[in-house]
Amino acid sequence: MTKTNISLSKKNFIIDGFQKMNLSMLEVTLDDDKTYQNESKIDFLKKIEKAFDKFKQNGNTELKAHKFVCEVSYEFSTTFQGYSFVGNNSKKTLILIFEETETNVENIYDCNGMEISDLLSTIYQTADCSITNAEKINEISAIDYLVLSQKCMAAVTEIQHFENKIINKTIYLSWLDKYHVLNKSLQNTTFDCGGFRRFTSLYENLNHFRKILEENINAKNAIEEYEKILPDDENKLLKWLVANEEMYNKCYSMYYLDDDFTNCFDEDIDEDIDEDLEFYRLYDSKIKIDLIDFKFVLQFLEYFEFPHQEYLAKYTTFTIEQQNEYHNDSSHPLWDAVYSLKYHLQQRGLL
Template identity: 25%
Template sequence: MDIEGLRLYLKEEHEYQNASKEVFLNKIEGIFEELQKSGDSSLMVFPGACCNSECNPELARTGYRFIGDVSRNFFDLRFIIEPKDNDQVIDITEIFKCNYFLTNEDTGELGEHYEVFIFKDEEIDFPKTPEYLIHVNKAIRAQSELASMSNKSSGWEEAVNWLLRHKSTYEYICENDDFTEVLSWTKFKFNYQDLGEVIEVFQMLAQFEILEFSRLNREENEEKLMSGILKIEEILNHSLLFFHRKIEIDESGYYWNFGSEFNLRGGLISEVGKWMDDWFYPTQKMLVEKYFALTEAELDRIVEFNEVPEFERRFDILTTHIDIRKKALENGEWIPFYLGSKAQIQS
């Protein structure tokens, strides 16, 4: 299967996965590009059928699995074909992805499953006002700018300027999207939100009395230390990203890792990152060990019934244990210190 061959067979008058011919072909072309990046030069084709009887039951169930010859990455499509001109010509009236596909024969080991994903606003019947078109195009361009930072270290000022440039687009999206559907601008919206939160948290941390608390004697100023740690934890809780990640360091210095998007360096990150490593994390760990409010058995029981992988990390936070102790005191209970020395605490 190739794009030009499909272009000849597909008709403008038909919808393909509720989208126009051109939109659908662009999605397929995007998958081809990913396959080529993985080293594939051709596709192996295996016929089969959809095994979900509730998925478009009125249509034919036949389709094909396309597998890259090197990566073994694959995608599945159902084809709805009608004969024309006494069966001499075929008309592909519909093509759509299939998530319940079984091939007629064993295809061997498979790689990553690619999905032909059509955004809701790419569907033919989605209402597109002139104002919407302006802002969705701005969002797509902004996301492209962000993608250009991918796999490289982006400066603090570059990120701050990106937020300023695209603030009006973000605000328009927030006012006009109920987020019940995934649209073309959804990725931009969440990336803008995440980056904005991270920048704001670093700015809030930079305003904290870093030097004042760093000079405190850990043995003699426990009350002040606790106050500082609890305030910083409150700042970090401003963004869930800080619950799942920490500032990282490599040979080039401190950075914030946005995963596949980019690494954010410079600006406040170096200053705050060093202070967090030198003072905050060691002091937090010291206080958590003393005020840890759960026995090993209690911790195991709580974790056992919670399937969220990061759930245990909340017990590395001083706020969690102070809250537990406050509730215990309200009930007339006293919790001994240093229960954390017997429980499993993440470093």
């Protein structure tokens, strides 16, 4: 037998060891000098042993290996391949990524705790998947898992076609409607790897823009009311501010979906945001959202912000120390009250 045939047989023995849940076979065939899931062979096998024990407790006598290939496309493209080991009784599955050469297995790790290489850290800009315990058995079938994964990748790839282009609401509202069911199907799952996380993050951020779009008519009405208020009519202006405070809080959050706005805080840049921007660069992406669709919302925010800050400073019932204390503790019962003009006017008996 040639050396190549021996190596090929070794790789087959490793796969067979998983299928038979034979820890002794894996102990012999896995290389002592390699790490698996960023751990020593001994520690890795301890976790695999726990996984096998769970399978056996559920009445499984063997695992069926299903090979898969998962392509990821974001700023770079890469491919993962591995095996879904499905219990012959419970149909639960252990999904493992295999780094294979033609003749050997170089690394094995749990798909749900995917190791993030330098390349992947770039692909998934916010992905910080930690190595999870390999004994975790997924509650869905391997086939369902892979189908969902491929759907998420397809959805992300579709919207990425518009990177570095300014897109209007027609495009992203259509995308949100198209993948509404997919997003809903992930609500009660614990998938936290790059592909799933990337899709859910994009969906959540774009959906937030949709919710703000729904305020456009209310914002237009508020603008018309504001323009009828005389400059020295403080009573009417206060009532207008209080009536629209909730809408302001909702619409203001759109600033945090702009990557450039967020980076100003991250990098301590003391510069004003350009009020003549044509687009927002969607947070953590290269997708540009056309601001023409938010004409009334943005105009409302401009009308609202200065007088609200001015009268909040005038009528606040908190000391500077109290404001800082409540603001820095989101669990404090008065956290919301710090910036609520309505609260302070009520405290003063002016409402």
